[in-house]
Ligand code: SF4
């Protein structure tokens with residue numbers, strides 16, 4: 001495998017689209033750029049298996065967001081209720097604005113990048129947040145994949161990764177619709193069991 005040395009950030013961002021093409025399938029990229037996300041981009045480009053690269057990018061983004069907010073409580077959580085959920089009549093919890101099958105007593109059971117990138121104005125008015133555009137590594141995804149990342153609420157990590165791997169907007173739309181319906185049925189069943197227990 002041949003090696004290609006990347007000297008600076010601009011070169012990397014300018015040529016990122018080329019580096020992910022088949023022309024670089026047998027090329028190992030090497031860099032000494034002193035930037036953690038650039039290093040991650042190069043690492044992702046060196047993963048030649050498509051699904052594994054998607055998983056790497058997805059997990060990198062989730063970890064970057066989690067690390068940035070670690071210990072900050074920008075959503076003003078008291079117990080399992082964020083600042084928007086603390087009125088006595090509000091039944092929502094864990095910061096989720098709708099009922100979702102992936103909620104648990106301890107928060108979200110999965111790793112949903114779309115939900116991690118959602119911020120209401122209570123937060124954005126007061127705090128600097130990580131936005132979609134701050135995650136430069138997402139440039140490694142196609143436009144369709146980036147649209148999916150923006151709109152995959154209420155899905156599991158594995159479902160989103162499969163959607164990104166399939167890469168079709170039509171299949172994505174169908175899968176989201178099926179997921180929503182299945183989720184509503186499961187939630188209704190759970191409520192029924194709870195009520196009649
Ligand atoms: S972004 Fe807003 S709604 Fe979401 S958890 Fe934070 S305060 Fe609550």
Ligand code: SF4
Nearest residue numbers: 096100102103108115
């Ligand atoms: S997937 Fe999103 S809406 Fe569902 S529990 Fe997790 S964070 Fe909340």
